[in-house]
Amino acid sequence: MSIQNNSTSAIPANMITPTASSSSTSSTPATVVDNSSPTSSVVLKMGIIGDAQIGKTSLMIKYAEGAYDTEYTQTLGVNFMEKTILIRQTEITFSIWDLGGQKEFASMLPLVCSDAVAILFTFDLSRKSTLNSLREWYRQARGLNKANL
Ligand SMILES: Nc1nc2c(ncn2[C@@H]2O[C@H](COP(=O)(O)OP(=O)(O)OP(=O)(O)O)[C@@H](O)[C@H]2O)c(=O)[nH]1
Ligand SMILES: [Mg+2]
Secondary structure: OOOOOOOOHHOOOHHHHOOOHHHHHOOOOOEOOOOOOOOOEEEEEEEEOOOOOOOHHHHHHHHHHOOOOOOOOOOOOEEEEEEEEEEEEEEEHHHHHHHOOOHHHHHHHHHHHOOOOEEEEOOOOOOHHHHHHHHHHHHHHHOOOOOOO
């Protein structure tokens, strides 16, 4: 089974925040969890949403590249990265979409939620308001992707 990732073509270029990481991910070799060569591949789209400054972009970069930066760079729109792993001869590419948490970017929620097989609802353990916000984030996300939420 092979599912092509053509999601990026649907996004106007000015809506995606360029990240140093996103351009390099395509050449990043798959993390090998299984020594055999791949016989099939699949792309899984995942979204990360939640309030601003709770660590969404940090989480994505940490997972995709193992890097962490203490400096805060606000996400202006949507960040996108890919991470490929190999399990049981299947190459699995996680297409990760990270939405800026400021309210002004809520209009881009459909880009992150549509066709996603999973959404990570994230909050900051040290700020209860960010946990309370998840009810509304979930309500909006579910409205856009009832199949998987
Ligand atoms: N203490 C601590 N700080 C973190 C953690 N994760 C991220 N940060 C810091 O929190 C700040 C915000 O992180 P980001 O990943 O940019 O937050 P964000 O949710 O993407 O923010 P927006 O793009 O505005 O939505 C940065 O200074 C990070 O270094 C964490 O687990 N613990
Ligand atoms: Mg961010």
